[in-house]
Amino acid sequence: MRAWACYHYELIGYRRTWKGSVFSQFIVPVLFMLSIGLGVGTYVDRGGALGAVDYVSYLAPGLLVSTAMQLAVGESTFPVFSNFEWSRYYYAMQATPVRVRDVLGGLLGFLLTRVLVGAGAFLLVMAVFGAVHSPWLLGTLPVAGLVGLACAGPAIAFAARVTSAANFSLMFRFVLIPLSLFSGVFFPVERLPGWLEPLAYVSPLWHAVELSRQFAFGAFTNAASWHAAYLLVWLVAGWFLAHSSFTRRLQK
Amino acid sequence: MALITARGLQKRFGDLTAVKGIDVQVEPGEAFGFLGPNGAGKSSTMKMIGCVSPRTAGELSILGLDPATHAAEIKARLGVVPQTDNLDVELSVLENLTVYARFFGISRAEARRRALELLEFVQLTERANDRVEPLSGGMKRRLTIARALINEPEIVLLDEPTTGLDPQARHLVWERLFRLKQRGVTLVLTTHYMDEAEQLCDRLVVMDGGKIVAEGSPRELIERHSTREVVELRFSLNEMDELGSIAEKLDGIAQRIETLPDRLLLYAADGDAAIAEVHARGVVPASVLARRSTLEDVFLHITGRTLVD
Amino acid sequence: MLTMVAQAKRASALFERNVVVYKRLPWNIVSGFFEPVLYLFSIGIGVGALVSGTFTVDGEPMSYALFVAPAMMAQSAMSGAMIESAFNLFGKMRYQKLYDAFLATPVGPNEIAWGELSFALARGGAYSAAFLVVMAVMDLTTSWWAVLALPGALLIGLAFGGLGMAIATFLRSWQDFDYVTGIMYVMFLFSGTFAPIALFPAWAQWLVQVTPLYHGVELLRGLTTGQVGPGLIGHAVYLAALAAIGLTIASRRMGKLLLK
Ligand SMILES: Nc1ncnc2c1ncn2[C@@H]1O[C@H](COP(=O)(O)OP(=O)(O)OP(=O)(O)O)[C@@H](O)[C@H]1O
Ligand SMILES: [Mg+2]
Numbered sequence: 117m118r119a120w121a122c123y124h125y126e127l128i129g130y131r132r133t134w135k136g137s138v139f140s141q142f143i144v145p146v147l148f149m150l151s152i153g154l155g156v157g158t159y160v161d162r163g164g165a166l167g168a169v170d171y172v173s174y175l176a177p178g179l180l181v182s183t184a185m186q187l188a189v190g191e192s193t194f195p196v197f198s199n200f201e202w203s204r205y206y207y208a209m210q211a212t213p214v215r216v217r218d219v220l221g222g223l224l225g226f227l228l229t230r231v232l233v234g235a236g237a238f239l240l241v242m243a244v245f246g247a248v249h250s251p252w253l254l255g256t257l258p259v260a261g262l263v264g265l266a267c268a269g270p271a272i273a274f275a276a277r278v279t280s281a282a283n284f285s286l287m288f289r290f291v292l293i294p295l296s297l298f299s300g301v302f303f304p305v306e307r308l309p310g311w312l313e314p315l316a317y318v319s320p321l322w323h324a325v326e327l328s329r330q331f332a333f334g335a336f337t338n339a340a341s342w343h344a345a346y347l348l349v350w351l352v353a354g355w356f357l358a359h360s361s362f363t364r365r366l367q368k
Numbered sequence: 369m370a371l372i373t374a375r376g377l378q379k380r381f382g383d384l385t386a387v388k389g390i391d392v393q394v395e396p397g398e399a400f401g402f403l404g405p406n407g408a409g410k411s412s413t414m415k416m417i418g419c420v421s422p423r424t425a426g427e428l429s430i431l432g433l434d435p436a437t438h439a440a441e442i443k444a445r446l447g448v449v450p451q452t453d454n455l456d457v458e459l460s461v462l463e464n465l466t467v468y469a470r471f472f473g474i475s476r477a478e479a480r481r482r483a484l485e486l487l488e489f490v491q492l493t494e495r496a497n498d499r500v501e502p503l504s505g506g507m508k509r510r511l512t513i514a515r516a517l518i519n520e521p522e523i524v525l526l527d528e529p530t531t532g533l534d535p536q537a538r539h540l541v542w543e544r545l546f547r548l549k550q551r552g553v554t555l556v557l558t559t560h561y562m563d564e565a566e567q568l569c570d571r572l573v574v575m576d577g578g579k580i581v582a583e584g585s586p587r588e589l590i591e592r593h594s595t596r597e598v599v600e601l602r603f604s605l606n607e608m609d610e611l612g613s614i615a616e617k618l619d620g621i622a623q624r625i626e627t628l629p630d631r632l633l634l635y636a637a638d639g640d641a642a643i644a645e646v647h648a649r650g651v652v653p654a655s656v657l658a659r660r661s662t663l664e665d666v667f668l669h670i671t672g673r674t675l676v677d
Numbered sequence: 678m679l680t681m682v683a684q685a686k687r688a689s690a691l692f693e694r695n696v697v698v699y700k701r702l703p704w705n706i707v708s709g710f711f712e713p714v715l716y717l718f719s720i721g722i723g724v725g726a727l728v729s730g731t732f733t734v735d736g737e738p739m740s741y742a743l744f745v746a747p748a749m750m751a752q753s754a755m756s757g758a759m760i761e762s763a764f765n766l767f768g769k770m771r772y773q774k775l776y777d778a779f780l781a782t783p784v785g786p787n788e789i790a791w792g793e794l795s796f797a798l799a800r801g802g803a804y805s806a807a808f809l810v811v812m813a814v815m816d817l818t819t820s821w822w823a824v825l826a827l828p829g830a831l832l833i834g835l836a837f838g839g840l841g842m843a844i845a846t847f848l849r850s851w852q853d854f855d856y857v858t859g860i861m862y863v864m865f866l867f868s869g870t871f872a873p874i875a876l877f878p879a880w881a882q883w884l885v886q887v888t889p890l891y892h893g894v895e896l897l898r899g900l901t902t903g904q905v906g907p908g909l910i911g912h913a914v915y916l917a918a919l920a921a922i923g924l925t926i927a928s929r930r931m932g933k934l935l936l937k
Contacts, residue, residue: 139855139859143859144862147862147863147866147867148866150866150867151866151867151870151871151872152720152724152866152871154876155871155872155876156720156724156728156741156871156872158872158876159727159728159731159732159733159741159872160724160727160728160731162728162731163727163728163729163730163731165726165727165728166727171727282702282705285705285708286704286705286708289708289709289711289712290708290711293712293715294715297715297716297718297719297720297723298715298718298719298723302719302720302723302724303719303723303724303726303727307723307726307727308723381937415937418781420777420780420781420935420936421936421937422936439783439785440683440687440783440784440785441783443781443782443783444782444783446781448781450777450778450781452774454773454774454775454777454778455778456694456773456775456778457773458698459694459697459698463697467690467693467694467697468778468779468782470690470693470694471687471690471691471779471782471783471784472782472783473683473686473687473690473783515778516781519782
């Protein structure tokens with residue numbers, strides 16, 4: 117299968133660079149758990165602002181999906197741009213029977229693999245921090261995969277449209293970082309000022325955080341399937357957006 | 369007074385001695401060349417003259433000043449075109465000149481005036497507001513030359529000004545350099561092209577392995593180290609291995625015969641006469657060419673190697 | 678004296694060059710200001726609401742936002758200085774070979790170093806000033822000493838600017854910078870930024886106290902909260918010493934690297 121070949125291509129590239137990614141993908145969330153989770157968490161737990169839930173257990177499932185999103189977006193911006201602009205690998209692909217959907221499928225498959233491996237490792241960290249409360253916790257893995265792919269689509273589309281790599285640092289600063297800070301990972305979005313709250317509901321990360329937290333505690337609400345559906349919509353729309361942007365860029 | 373004087377000038381990089389004690393003197397208004405193959409030490413010498421590479425030993429005086437103590441003063445009066453273009457890719461074509469001018473303490477208004485004039489001079493006016501990246505190699509080279517002229521220098525150092533350019537671009541650069549020379553600017557350039565040295569240089573030194581192996585005007589060097597004409601004989605592939613024995617057969621026809629991997633060179637005053645004699649001895653080359661001697665032949669004679677390999 | 682004026686003029690030409698470049702990329706400059714503000718809102722205020730009434734420093738109750746804000750200011754002074762003086766300088770020196778072109782003019786390596794450093798300080802200073810205004814508007818400055826937080830932030834910038842330049846002369850590739858980014862990140866999270874270091878085990882406290890960002894955070898926190906004591910002088914001296922050492926090493930090595 118052609119998409120399979122593209123998947124392999126991505127894996128081979130990763131063999132050369134995996135060491136550098138261990139820090140951002142694995143160590144950074146652990147450090148966040150220590151600094152914010154244990155540090156600030158000490159005071160949160162003292163006041164009982166989150167009820168019976170301790171802050172580390174509250175934070176962990178959110179960090180899990182937030183890291184997944186950041187990884188997926190990071191890997192679908194700069195590397196994709198570079199395959200268009202510098203290595204021109206995608207143009208080389210055009211000369212073969214490989215189609216755009218094969219390249220995209222290979223890339224998304226690769227991202228899914230990376231997200232799942234990272235999230236799996238993070239679950240072990242959660243166990244060390246005593247943040248495991250339910251066997252349903254394993255359900256956070258597909259949530260991480262889902263949010264990763266849901267955000268990767270638009271990111272790929274963006275990378276296929278921009279003409280300069282400088283746009284990525286703007287995108288990270290004005291989109292990705294605000295998303296990760298205000299989507300309910302660190303504190304409930306109900307605490308946001310009234311005008312900001314609806315914005316959080318648009319964020320795919322917020323839906324993923326809610327869903328992930330419900331899995332972590334094994335306590336589901338009626339909204340669970342809506343969260344999943346919302347992420348699926350992003351996934352499908354993202355795919356078409358990425359596909360059309362990709363095709364357009366290749367024609368240039 | 370000479371503008372540049374070097375005596376026993378040396379440059380060492382660790383164990384490697386790139387310049388092994390050279391003596392050079394450049395007079396005002398002349399175009400002076402360093403001709404030599406890869407690794408001869410041309411760029412190392414140019415960098416020492418440009419005050420960006422401290423000398424290891426020997427004396428060096430530029431505009432009557434010592435680069436070790438008066439670098440800023442000297443550099444204020446030099447223009448430098450390095451071997452590889454190092455234009456500022458984050459700036460536009462025009463800004464490359466105006467920003468550079470500020471390093472010389474030239475006022476903004478004056479910088480702009482000079483920049484526009486120089487863009488005219490190197491025929492890049494239409495590209496003034498473009499980015500540098502998409503310019504062609506020849507355009508980048510011309511922009512680098514314009515940049516070197518922004519401070520109205522007394523000496524311009526050009527390290528391989530036309531290497532890598534197509535013939536048309538080369539001629540354009542040569543023509544601009546020629547104009548500079550006519551204005552009385554002193555040019556110091558390096559090259560491994562003998563035609564470039566012949567075109568541009570009043571006087572040159574031939575460098576090889578960090579040493580100067582010959583010195584003079586192109587004419588003088590050819591007269592001293594070569595004959596007036598050269599005959600090039602090429603043979604079919606199956607005769608290639610026998611070039612040595614063919615050379616023996618031709619012994620005496622020319623003043624000197626050089627055996628190169630792919631051809632024979634006969635150094636003779638009269639090329640046509642030599643060709644006639646070759647045929648008379650029953651040698652039938654695949655192709656025959658009589659031409660005037662060049663610096664390439666000078667270099668071959670002195671070092672036993674060709675300049676460009 | 679006259680030569681010093683000439684040197685300053687040449688250094689300022691490099692400053693000007695950076696201004697010309699960034700004029701074209703205004704959002705890259707502006708965006709750098711937002712990051713600490715976003716952290717302030719998210720962690721300082723958002724998480725701060727979860728700890729209201731329970732957060733204490735040395736046993737004294739304190740508003741969490743008041744605690745986090747100066748730390749974010751110090752962090753932004755650090756990263757602003759490091760981006761210009763370590764990352765950008767490295768790129769210009771090793772890859773763009775930009776300084777090779779400038780060195781052909783009367784400019785020398787030291788003037789290049791000073792030009793880049795002054796630009797880094799100006800950029801970082803602008804962020805810090807803007808951040809201080811945000812703090813004042815949000816009522817997160819409790820004393821007039823807070824005005825001194827601006828020179829305090831410049832001192833942090835100078836310390837990290839010097840350190841960054843020195844580091845840039847030693848590193849060989851962008852991969853090496855991953856370690857620098859990593860260390861900066863660890864400092865960002867553990868320099869008494871989000872929680873008092875009294876929570877840490879003794880060995881970790883000791884370790885944090887050796888690292889520079891901690892001193893920057895403590896200095897600014899003392900000033901913005903008006904808890905001014907002799908300890909602040911100690912923090913300032915540490916940063917000044919770091920700046921002096923970094924700049925000495927950097928100016929020596931820049932000369933060697935650039936004039937071969
Ligand atoms: N910075 C350096 N460090 C170490 N060795 C160097 C350095 N610069 C030059 N060399 C060495 O010095 C010798 C002379 O180099 P140089 O660049 O002066 O030659 P060149 O005549 O300009 O050659 P080319 O025609 O290839 O430009 C070479 O062997 C080169 O490898
Ligand atoms: Mg050279």
